[in-house]
Amino acid sequence: LRPARFLELRNGVWSRLESIVEKAQKKGVARLTESELHEITRLYPTVTVDVARARMYGMDAATMRRLNQLAIGAHGILYRRKRGRPLSALGRFLAYEYPRLFRRLKAYFLVAFALFAVSTLGAYASVRANPSNAYLFVPRGLDVENEGEVTAADVGERYREVPGSYMASRITTNNIQVAFSAFSLGITAGIGTSYVLIFNSMMLGGFFAHFANHGLLRVCYEFLVPHGALEVFAIIVAGAAGLRIGLSIALPGQTTRMASLRKGAKEGVLLVLGTIPMFVVAGVIESYVTPSYMSGNIKILIGLAALGVTLMYLLFAGLGTRSDVPSNGVNSKVVSSP
Amino acid sequence: MFQDIDTIETPENVYLERELAGIGSRFAACFVDYLMIFLMMLAVWVIMSIAAQEWPDEFVQRRGYVGYAVLLVIQFVIYWGYFAFFEAKRNGQTPGKKNQKIRTVMDTGGPVTFLAVIIRNLIRPIDILFGPFSMFITSKWQRLGDLAAGTVVVSEEKFDYSSTTKRAKNREWKLETSAEALQASGLSPEELSILTNYWMRRHELTLDARQHLMKTLIGPILQRKGIRVNAMPLPSVEREVARIIKGGTFAPPKLQSPGTAEPEARDH
Numbered sequence: 001l002r003p004a005r006f007l008e009l010r011n012g013v014w015s016r017l018e019s020i021v022e023k024a025q026k027k028g029v030a031r032l033t034e035s036e037l038h039e040i041t042r043l044y045p046t047v048t049v050d051v052a053r054a055r056m057y058g059m060d061a062a063t064m065r066r067l068n069q070l071a072i073g074a075h076g077i078l079y080r081r082k083r084g085r086p087l088s089a090l091g092r093f094l095a096y097e098y099p100r101l102f103r104r105l106k107a108y109f110l111v112a113f114a115l116f117a118v119s120t121l122g123a124y125a126s127v128r129a130n131p132s133n134a135y136l137f138v139p140r141g142l143d144v145e146n147e148g149e150v151t152a153a154d155v156g157e158r159y160r161e162v163p164g165s166y167m168a169s170r171i172t173t174n175n176i177q178v179a180f181s182a183f184s185l186g187i188t189a190g191i192g193t194s195y196v197l198i199f200n201s202m203m204l205g206g207f208f209a210h211f212a213n214h215g216l217l218r219v220c221y222e223f224l225v226p227h228g229a230l231e232v233f234a235i236i237v238a239g240a241a242g243l244r245i246g247l248s249i250a251l252p253g254q255t256t257r258m259a260s261l262r263k264g265a266k267e268g269v270l271l272v273l274g275t276i277p278m279f280v281v282a283g284v285i286e287s288y289v290t291p292s293y294m295s296g297n298i299k300i301l302i303g304l305a306a307l308g309v310t311l312m313y314l315l316f317a318g319l320g321t322r323s324d325v326p327s328n329g330v331n332s333k334v335v336s337s338p
Numbered sequence: 339m340f341q342d343i344d345t346i347e348t349p350e351n352v353y354l355e356r357e358l359a360g361i362g363s364r365f366a367a368c369f370v371d372y373l374m375i376f377l378m379m380l381a382v383w384v385i386m387s388i389a390a391q392e393w394p395d396e397f398v399q400r401r402g403y404v405g406y407a408v409l410l411v412i413q414f415v416i417y418w419g420y421f422a423f424f425e426a427k428r429n430g431q432t433p434g435k436k437n438q439k440i441r442t443v444m445d446t447g448g449p450v451t452f453l454a455v456i457i458r459n460l461i462r463p464i465d466i467l468f469g470p471f472s473m474f475i476t477s478k479w480q481r482l483g484d485l486a487a488g489t490v491v492v493s494e495e496k497f498d499y500s501s502t503t504k505r506a507k508n509r510e511w512k513l514e515t516s517a518e519a520l521q522a523s524g525l526s527p528e529e530l531s532i533l534t535n536y537w538m539r540r541h542e543l544t545l546d547a548r549q550h551l552m553k554t555l556i557g558p559i560l561q562r563k564g565i566r567v568n569a570m571p572l573p574s575v576e577r578e579v580a581r582i583i584k585g586g587t588f589a590p591p592k593l594q595s596p597g598t599a600e601p602e603a604r605d606h
Binding site for chain 2 (some may be wrong): 002005007009011025045048051057059060062063065069075076080156168169176180183184185188245250265266267270273
């Protein structure tokens with residue numbers, strides 16, 4: 001077979017496969033007819049052989065490029081993962097995949113929690129020992145020094161100045177951004193994540209100590225715990241997600257660093273995505289419960305209850321083996337083959 | 339050109355090659371996308387401020403602030419969702435990437451997965467700082483988000499040599515890749531490719547370079563076809579080249595010259 005004859009013979013096949021691949025890429029594989037599907041599985045292997053043959057003949061650059069693009073396009077259509085319906089995937093994720101992931105990664109959570117606890121307590125102790133240290137952690141705008149007697153009612157008034165809907169969206173989006181950055185900074189081998197965690201918890205510790213110095217610890221509880229309990233918890237989870245990436249780079253174990261990073265990123269991103277609902281709930285609480293006129297104890301109770309329910313969900317949802325193997329096989333990792 | 343080839347191995351044990359997107363087109367795509375984001379946010383902002391004037395009660399006064407709340411959420415969704423939405427929905431192509439004819443794909447082959455899209459775009463803000471650095475030290479022009487997600491960005495441009503020189507015509511380019519021309523020439527595809535490339539790009543070369551190529555590259559090919567190059571001046575040889583690549587089906591082209599190199603052509 002001479003190269004010229006090869007081009008002549010195969011050109012029709014290539015054009016045909018090109019048109020099918022283009023249709024699949026533009027309109028989706030679902031829109032291909034049955035005969036087109038059969039055709040693509042039949043033609044693809046012959047085109048991969050053509051790639052090898054064209055290479056042997058030393059065909060010109062344009063033909064090589066055309067063949068490679070065609071073969072890769074068809075390859076992408078044939079070897080893809082089965083896709084479930086997005087809604088059922090989301091349902092599965094929330095029903096048991098996420099809590100299981102959390103339990104599998106609880107070591108990272110504990111490390112993140114330890115970072116949080118140590119730096120909070122450190123900042124707290126430092127400000128208690130030396131009140132002027134407070135300005136290392138607390139922005140001056142929040143200063144209570146010169147306001148004389150500050151009561152719970154005053155802090156409540158400040159909160160009530162801003163309407164709930166606006167505050168909810170502002171706080172929630174801001175918190176989610178912090179969580180995202182805690183996750184993505186994990187790629188700096190966890191250093192950036194640790195920085196975000198330490199920075200935020202030192203601010204919290206300094207804040208508490210500053211209020212305690214003025215005998216306002218009770219106010220602090222009433223206005224931070226209702227939403228803060230869940231919020232801080234979610235930030236720590238996001239930190240755990242970042243550490244998952246960071247440690248996958250720093251300590252790859254038996255695999256290559258790159259493979260380890262990929263696995264770490266996959267698990268980490270799911271862990272951080274699951275914090276979004278937590279932040280939404282915390283944001284709603286912060287906007288509607290925290291500034292309300294309910295008694296402080298009830299508010300604190302609501303905050304602790306939100307955290308408790310979240311913890312119960314993460315620790316106990318999806319326990320047992322029954323739902324481990326989904327019956328419809330949507331979750332299977334098997335690829336379709338020609 | 340800063341372009342490189344990525345190789346994937348198929349289950350059929352054939353190596354397929356694809357062209358990685360260059361750093362320039364990736365920056366250009368990124369620029370287009372951020373411009374889109376900016377314009378979308380501007381549009382939302384304009385609509386919102388008109389709405390605030392129309393219905394001040396709902397938007398500005400204490401009762402509502404609903405307008406601001408919605409504005410914030412929309413901006414958040416645009417900023418974090420723009421890239422992820424388009425890459426997930428349009429198979430790895432944001433409008434900017436479509437503009438630059440590049441696409442995000444998995445480094446193992448297939449189309450980009452949902453999870454990979456989320457990972458690479460959550461890391462995007464960090465890559466504004468570290469991305470270029472990472473792209474220069476990785477072998478496949480991957481930014482940090484690409485490394486974590488296991489993706490590469492490939493070029494899908496149908497590259498056409500005719501664009502590199504104004505004088506080369508599309509017709510000549512098609513000749514090289516057509517079966518008829520190859521058949522008629524009786525040469526191997528590589529040889530024909532060399533001749534066609536020489537013919538198309540001859541005006542970019544200096545006269546010395548052309549003389550040199552005649553001796554070292556073109557001459558030996560022509561000699562196989564029984565043309566004695568040594569005895570002929572350059573323009574005649576080039577005319578022989580033209581005759582071969584056009585497979586004898588076209589009349590020899592007129593060697594009319596916009597440049598300085600051609601006047602000798604008339605002598606012959």
